[in-house]
Amino acid sequence: MRYIAFAFLLLLPVTALAVEPDEMLQDPVLEQRAREISRELRCVVCQNQDIDSSNAGVARDLRILVRERLVAGDSDKEVIAYIHARYGDYVLMRPPLNRATLALWMVPFVFALVSLLVGWTVISRSRRRAAATGFSDDEKAEIARFIEENASKDGS
Amino acid sequence: MGRILAFIPLAIAAIFGGFFLWGLNPDRDPNNIPSVLISQPAPEFDLAAVDGLETPGLSRADLVGNPRPVIVNVFASWCVPCRAEHGVLTQMVEKDGLTLFGINYKDKPEDATKWLAELGNPYERIGSDLSGRVGIEWGLSGVPETFIVGSDGTVLFRYVGPVVGETAISTFREALIQAGALARGQNG
Numbered sequence: 001m002r003y004i005a006f007a008f009l010l011l012l013p014v015t016a017l018a019v020e021p022d023e024m025l026q027d028p029v030l031e032q033r034a035r036e037i038s039r040e041l042r043c044v045v046c047q048n049q050d051i052d053s054s055n056a057g058v059a060r061d062l063r064i065l066v067r068e069r070l071v072a073g074d075s076d077k078e079v080i081a082y083i084h085a086r087y088g089d090y091v092l093m094r095p096p097l098n099r100a101t102l103a104l105w106m107v108p109f110v111f112a113l114v115s116l117l118v119g120w121t122v123i124s125r126s127r128r129r130a131a132a133t134g135f136s137d138d139e140k141a142e143i144a145r146f147i148e149e150n151a152s153k154d155g156s
Numbered sequence: 157m158g159r160i161l162a163f164i165p166l167a168i169a170a171i172f173g174g175f176f177l178w179g180l181n182p183d184r185d186p187n188n189i190p191s192v193l194i195s196q197p198a199p200e201f202d203l204a205a206v207d208g209l210e211t212p213g214l215s216r217a218d219l220v221g222n223p224r225p226v227i228v229n230v231f232a233s234w235c236v237p238c239r240a241e242h243g244v245l246t247q248m249v250e251k252d253g254l255t256l257f258g259i260n261y262k263d264k265p266e267d268a269t270k271w272l273a274e275l276g277n278p279y280e281r282i283g284s285d286l287s288g289r290v291g292i293e294w295g296l297s298g299v300p301e302t303f304i305v306g307s308d309g310t311v312l313f314r315y316v317g318p319v320v321g322e323t324a325i326s327t328f329r330e331a332l333i334q335a336g337a338l339a340r341g342q343n344g
Contacts, residue, residue: 044297045297057262058291058292061287061288061291085192086293088295118164
């Protein structure tokens, strides 16, 4: 049991601690906000990491900048806007909805719609076919009679 | 209806195939980050000269009002590709008569001075960006990066990485021609 628990521990993603102690703010509330903002910002050097977990020099500078803006009294949105103005959409981990990203945002819905349409057509077609090859009322009555007769024979 | 349904797999294959074909294009660089600075005014900054160097410092005001577009190169002595790029930039200054400004990024002044003494100093002005804060203003992702700035202070072009090798140099020269800093057919 203990081994299994240990094995599961190994499966946990290793949370990289890139934030160095000298960067951190004294105020735990501000520091928490800084951490959350850092997770929303992409590192421009190592492009699939947020700046919170990146060891790149620029990421460190941006983390310090985020904290400076917070200390200066910026709101979370203002801090992100400040960095967005300098690095563009690319720096945001969540792409904003605009002309360039319209396809990115809309394609899932289009695909869902198309697959629903295809599914609906296939199902309704197979229903119609089932209805067409179904039995007439006379035949249904005959089947019912047949079943009833055999059932009564089994019962005796 | 059945006929149309029969074409769906083909349509899906065509869409995916098209996507893969687009992805195969060797000229497409997924790491290329579009700069927000292009066609925008250059950021506001004012950098002091590198300590111990005679070359004056660099501020935004120096980028405006030049007779021709200027090159702004972000470099550091600790950056190995910068060393390779240095010769190319020097040639552009000496042979093509272009104006080259430098931003010395997060570099120790004594290292930068030594580096320039060894390789030569083609820069008309060099600002010392010790904290890297001006680098962030320029949307820098690393060194070297080279910008072309128009006479009105508008950023016209950005090149990420060293301008070294035939492809990079011809790309950069083409950008200089487009910017009006070089005449076409002028060979360096």
